[in-house]
Amino acid sequence: MAIRIGIVGLGKIARDQHVPVIEASPDFTLAAVASRSGGLPDLPYYSDIGDMLAGDDGLDAVALCQPPQVRYDAARAAILAGKHVFLEKPPGATLSEVKSLADLAQAHGVTLFASWHSRYASGVAAAKAWLAERTIRSVAVEWKEDVRVWHPGQAWIWEPGGLGVFDPGINAMSIVTHIMPRPFFLLDGTLSFPENRGAPIAADLTFRDDSGVPITAAFDWRQTGPQTWDISVDTVDGALVLSKGGSVLTIAGELQETAPEAEYRGLYDRFAGLVARGESDVDVSPLRHVADAYLRGARVVVEPFED
Known part of the structure; x- marks a missing residue:
């Protein structure tokens, strides 16, 4: 039923x-x-x-x-x-x-x-499986988009609790926490707050995992033109790149075949399975990294933002 x-x-x-x-x-x-x-x-x-x-x-x-x-x-x-x-x-x-x-x-x-919809992007599962058997040297995240295109007139997103640029940035963190074989933690960062807003418009963060692998993340809501949603992982066997929000996967320069995009179908399939088994899935690791950024990141004030 x-x-x-x-x-x-x-x-x-x-x-x-x-x-x-x-x-x-x-x-x-x-x-x-x-x-x-x-x-x-x-x-x-x-x-x-x-x-x-x-x-x-x-x-x-x-x-x-x-x-x-x-x-x-x-x-x-x-x-x-x-x-x-x-x-x-x-x-x-x-x-x-x-x-x-x-x-x-x-x-x-x-x-x-x-739910973390970006984890169900079509290239993510294959990326996770490939990285599980590789030695990782470094990770670089670049997640930059135009807030006026994706969140026009949404005042709540600039208020405390609305996350600001971490609203899209947390999508990247949901992928990285899913595909990395070891946990990681924040070392330092800078959060850029428009002088008239209560949430950041940009963030630059530096992490490391427990074996010393460096991870950097650059989030920005001021990018116009083509949008950037890329995660690059350097390994001893070549580079893995998840682009277009995780929907396109390239390994060692070769484009990988992926299934058609169906992020929310994946979420609802997962939800139905959890209900059938009487289980819950409440992974807060992406949100924890955002909270850590607010705790440890330096705050800088930048020019006002007007929608």
């Missing part, structure tokens, strides 16, 4: 990704929407999650697509109502609230899934 799921927060990512994937999935039925921005034809619509949970729609699960600053209360309400919960990335505004939700989900016997 298909899992009856409701979407909370019908913004761009929900309309572009969640809705079409759910509608095409054999595992899910889209049963209701809760949003301040309107609903979808022929579906029950609610203005908030409280009303949706009180409705008579037979929901088994919810997908939470609101900004992270308001997601905790919605997730808590859903868990207490016995619903499985899919968290858009990042899973929360703080590490502590995500830990609280994970404990609550375990206590109530429901699935909690902290």
